[in-house]
Amino acid sequence: MTPSVAARAPCSRSRRADVIDAAVVLLAADGDTVLTSDTRDLAPLARSAGVHVDLVPV
Numbered sequence: 001m002t003p004s005v006a007a008r009a010p011c012s013r014s015r016r017a018d019v020i021d022a023a024v025v026l027l028a029a030d031g032d033t034v035l036t037s038d039t040r041d042l043a044p045l046a047r048s049a050g051v052h053v054d055l056v057p058v
Contacts, residue, residue, distance in 0.1 A: 021045055028053045 018041055025045045028034055033054045036042050046053050 022049075025049050025051055025053070 018038075021038060021041045022045050024034065024036070025042060026049060028046070028051055030052045031054075033056055034042065035056050035058045037058055039055045039057050042053075042055055046055070
C-alpha cells in the first residue's frame with residue numbers, strides 16, 4: 001500500500017480531509033508525543049487509526 005493510500009483510510013474513517021494530518025498520525029507510534037497546532041483534527045484521526053499519542057498544542 002502506498003503512503004497516500006494509507007493516509008486516506010484514517011481520513012475516511014474519521015471524516016477528515018487532511019491527508020497530511022493523517023500521515024503524521026500514521027508515522028506516530030503508541031506513546032509518542034506530537035506537537036501540533038491542529039489537535040482538533042489529529043485527535044479523531046489518531047483514534048480512528050488506533051494510535052495512542054499525546055497531542056500537545058503549540
